[in-house]
Amino acid sequence: MIVQLRAVSKSFGSRLAVDNLSLDVPAGICFGLLGPNGAGKTTALRMIYGVTRPSSGTVRVFGIDIARDPRAVRARLGVTLQQNVLIEALSPKENLRVFGRYHLLSEPELSRRIDEVIDFLELRSHAHLPVRQLSGGFQRRLAIALSLMNRPELLILDEPTTGLDPAVRLALWSRVRDLRAGGTTVLLTTHYMDEAQRLCDRVAIISGGKVIEQGAPANLIVSHLAPETVEFDCASGEEAALLSGLSLPLRRRLRVGRRVMIYLENAAPLIDHIRHRDQGDRRAMVARPTNLEDVFLALTGASLEGGQ
Amino acid sequence: MSVSLPHALSVWRRNASMYRRTWKWNILPNFFEPVLYLLSIGIGVGAYITEMSGTSYIAFLAPALVCVAAMNGASFEVTYNIFVRLTFEKAYDAMLTTPIEPDDVLAGEILWAVTRACIYGTCFYIVLAFFGLTPFPSSLLVFPLIPLAGLLFAAIGIVFSLKIPHIELFSFYYTLFLTPLFLFSDVFFPLKERLSEPWLWVAEALPLLHPVRLARAAFRGNFSPILLWDFAYLVGVSMLLLVWARRGVRQRLTN
Numbered sequence: 001m002i003v004q005l006r007a008v009s010k011s012f013g014s015r016l017a018v019d020n021l022s023l024d025v026p027a028g029i030c031f032g033l034l035g036p037n038g039a040g041k042t043t044a045l046r047m048i049y050g051v052t053r054p055s056s057g058t059v060r061v062f063g064i065d066i067a068r069d070p071r072a073v074r075a076r077l078g079v080t081l082q083q084n085v086l087i088e089a090l091s092p093k094e095n096l097r098v099f100g101r102y103h104l105l106s107e108p109e110l111s112r113r114i115d116e117v118i119d120f121l122e123l124r125s126h127a128h129l130p131v132r133q134l135s136g137g138f139q140r141r142l143a144i145a146l147s148l149m150n151r152p153e154l155l156i157l158d159e160p161t162t163g164l165d166p167a168v169r170l171a172l173w174s175r176v177r178d179l180r181a182g183g184t185t186v187l188l189t190t191h192y193m194d195e196a197q198r199l200c201d202r203v204a205i206i207s208g209g210k211v212i213e214q215g216a217p218a219n220l221i222v223s224h225l226a227p228e229t230v231e232f233d234c235a236s237g238e239e240a241a242l243l244s245g246l247s248l249p250l251r252r253r254l255r256v257g258r259r260v261m262i263y264l265e266n267a268a269p270l271i272d273h274i275r276h277r278d279q280g281d282r283r284a285m286v287a288r289p290t291n292l293e294d295v296f297l298a299l300t301g302a303s304l305e306g307g308q
Numbered sequence: 309m310s311v312s313l314p315h316a317l318s319v320w321r322r323n324a325s326m327y328r329r330t331w332k333w334n335i336l337p338n339f340f341e342p343v344l345y346l347l348s349i350g351i352g353v354g355a356y357i358t359e360m361s362g363t364s365y366i367a368f369l370a371p372a373l374v375c376v377a378a379m380n381g382a383s384f385e386v387t388y389n390i391f392v393r394l395t396f397e398k399a400y401d402a403m404l405t406t407p408i409e410p411d412d413v414l415a416g417e418i419l420w421a422v423t424r425a426c427i428y429g430t431c432f433y434i435v436l437a438f439f440g441l442t443p444f445p446s447s448l449l450v451f452p453l454i455p456l457a458g459l460l461f462a463a464i465g466i467v468f469s470l471k472i473p474h475i476e477l478f479s480f481y482y483t484l485f486l487t488p489l490f491l492f493s494d495v496f497f498p499l500k501e502r503l504s505e506p507w508l509w510v511a512e513a514l515p516l517l518h519p520v521r522l523a524r525a526a527f528r529g530n531f532s533p534i535l536l537w538d539f540a541y542l543v544g545v546s547m548l549l550l551v552w553a554r555r556g557v558r559q560r561l562t563n
Contacts, residue, residue, distance in 0.1 A: 049404075051401075051405075051561065071409065074404075074405065077405075085401060087322070089329050090329065099406070101318040102318050102406035104318065
């Protein structure tokens with residue numbers, strides 16, 4: 001195991017941020033920690049690279065107890081923080097140089113590595129401009145480049161694509177896949193379920209500091225919901241009538257406000273049924289594959305069936 | 309965990325990389341400040357003073373202003389700059405994702421503040437030499453003193469920076485701490501000749517007083533036992549404050 005958390009808890013005063021968390025991240029995979037803001041994701045990450053000490057439990061990274069030798073662990077991992085930490089007056093190249101020195105890289109290795117990460121994250125075009133003149137997407141790529149300076153065996157990404165435009169997100173995802181293909185273990189947090197579904201081999205869903213479920217995204221979808229989803233708006237009083245007389249097995253129904261989501265094996269018969277009930281009234285409906293967002297909602301959000 | 313010098317130096321080099329970009333704009337105002345005092349008070353006011361403590365007024369003033377330059381050099385670094393790195397830029401949070409530990413961060417920052425004190429102190433010494441105010445070779449003894457004065461004000465400033473919640477509070481530090489120190493630490497007039505005995509004891513608490521007394525002794529080349537106390541104050545108070553700062557840095561950066 002690259003990362004192993006055993007019964008880890010952390011409280012800040014009376015607030016329990018992480019509650020008896022156990023996690024295993026095997027080598028070579030991309031592992032996602034999913035959860036709403038304030039779920040304890042960042043605290044869990046900080047305990048993994050050793051700047052937050054658990055109130056109880058043990059954290060081992062690369063088999064090393066982080067409390068015993070944080071320097072040895074951090075020499076082998078890279079972290080991209082949620083907020084970009086860049087020196088705005090300096091160029092990307094100079095930022096990489098400064099950061100490489102934190103890992104005690106010296107010439108000529110330092111220059112060689114700077115060139116490699118600049119190519120890898122396509123920073124060449126603006127490598128000499130002050131960082132403050134660069135776009136948000138460029139700055140984010142640079143922040144990730146910094147965390148690759150020491151060729152980490154484990155890359156930790158805290159909300160890697162929050163606030164980025166779709167093209168930049170796609171480009172970053174592809175870089176993360178390249179790293180994983182090259183043997184780097186990736187541990188990321190996100191509250192974008194599409195990101196988790198596209199990138200992660202395994203995810204752990206965290207809520208209130210606890211892991212409430214973990215597994216491969218596809219398995220979670222199948223085990224908690226069903227492959228297809230039908231989504232439409234409907235007042236809560238109207239719903240029973242709309243679905244009455246339906247012979248289909250519905251795996252699960254969820255409601256968020258006026259929005260109802262129904263999970264089932266095959267969407268088509270349900271759509272026909274509702275069309276029939278609506279008697280020519282063209283209600284807007286969406287039939288789509290079930291995704292991790294639905295699983296997340298099912299596990300943490302409001303459920304129509306009152307917690308069933 | 310103890311300090312790793314190579315890691316502390318990487319923190320120092322971060323600041324040096326930035327300073328290389330901005331030193332022309334940074335150094336001028338801070339450097340001119342003691343020069344202006346030297347011209348206005350030393351030469352201007354000094355013209356009306358036949359002697360002070362046995363020397364010309366400008367020769368009385370000159371060594372003290374070397375210490376003021378060192379104090380200013382260190383202070384700016386450990387106040388606004390450190391506060392910004394700590395609170396807004398989160399620079400230390402990024403450092404702690406690498407093998408750098410909080411103690412290395414503190415050591416690197418202190419070393420950098422001392423470096424700036426040395427840059428300012430040395431530049432001012434060169435100005436004094438230009439005016440023929442640096443008796444050779446005894447005045448060269450201020451060179452080991454400049455980093456010690458820098459260390460003391462780095463330690464004081466960093467403790468203050470770690471404790472305050474708002475950047476605005478630095479104006480208190482400057483107007484209610486550094487400015488009074490500047491005015492009442494033997495720089496412009498000898499406290500010994502103006503204060504009564506009990507107040508002289510109180511004045512011994514003032515941090516700028518000690519490097520000033522040492523610098524003046526160095527320039528004159530006359531030494532007395534009280535200088536041992538000044539030296540002990542410089543080293544002792546710096547160390548005490550650094551122990552305090554060390555705890556503060558750990559508390560702020562890790563939890």
